[in-house]
Amino acid sequence: MSIEKLNTWVDVPEGSDFTIYNLPFGIYSVAKGERRAGIAIGEQIIDLSYLQENGMLDGLDLSDGIFQREVLNDFISCGKQTWTNLRMRLHELLEESNETLKDHADKAFVDQADAKMHMPVQVGDYTDFYSSEEHATNVGIMFRGKDNALMPNWKHIPVGYHGRASSIIVSGEPFHRPQGQILPKDAEKPVFGPTKLLDIELEMAFITGAASKLGQTIPTEQAEDFIFGMVLFNDWSARDIQKWEYVPLGPFLGKSFASSISPWIVTLDALEYFKVDGPKQNPEVLPYLKFEGKKSYDINLEVFLKPQNGEEEKISTSNHKFLYWNIAQQLAHQTVNGCNINAGDMYGSGTISGKEPDSYGSLLELTWAGNNPIKLKDGSERKFLLDHDTIVIRGHCEKDEIRIGFGEVKTEILPAKI
């Protein structure tokens, strides 16, 4: 796919994630003001309600006040044609020779440095997939040995479970180390206390924009019409709580205490140019999981750890394109039984690990269950995370000098509330 070259009158610094090719949506507030919808460009935010009130979005069939709500759900419920039409209008307004918005720039723009970002959507339901073959294999080797690493269903089903939506938080919001039941080594009875094995999961999540009806299935060729965009996703995990509780019904309190997202939703329209072929799927999948064309995304992902009073250090480099199951297959699978979806629902990819040890997406894998601790520049080691560690995930796409990115999801771990 080719891309039309665009130039804008807005000052976008070299290397910015928020170029004119991106235009991600978020919810922000300034000082004690109300929450409203904005678009990131360069180091600024475009106030969409200002554009609407001043007639710059006329003809797009948007209801009054739609960008002054606390979340984007009402806007994204309008459907793909509306998202795409708004994107085209913004491209016109931001184009180098267009003076319309430029004349209003002092009122229509806010510096990102002055804004506080909030949850962009109200998440009704959250699904967590398990779609990285490398991650599933690594965890399988650690838990069951090399010969039974991948379960027999794994290459036939985009494995997933229903997670907890209420504890999804936005970048910048810290959380307390969770407590729960843990079975100490060689013990027969569990104890209660703070997790000792607090871990990250490097993931991305897609957000559905359009709703489906109960009983309706969404085939892979229609899936992209239902997906609004993607965010970075850190699916925090307490491995000791998880290990004791997960049989027979799967993850529960070891996962549900927090999942962190980046505040800017990058649309599938913006990501279209960065599509690539995914891993070859063998054995052949069932007909409802077959797809045509490129459905994977070349999104570079990086994880950084910052100790208290220390410097940020990179601990992993991965890529969304490593995922065995793509987002169209995930949504087709989610709905194949007739399960309906809603605008604002979130779907985590599962931990995204690559083949190389420095591309693993969890500390469980990076330290191989704590056997190979990570050595940090301040001389300390990490098997799992300590209180006041901060984890930052960043992601961006780059091709032929065109760059778009997700910004970051940054979260500090606070001590357990005892």
Ligand code: CA
């Ligand atoms: Ca997960």
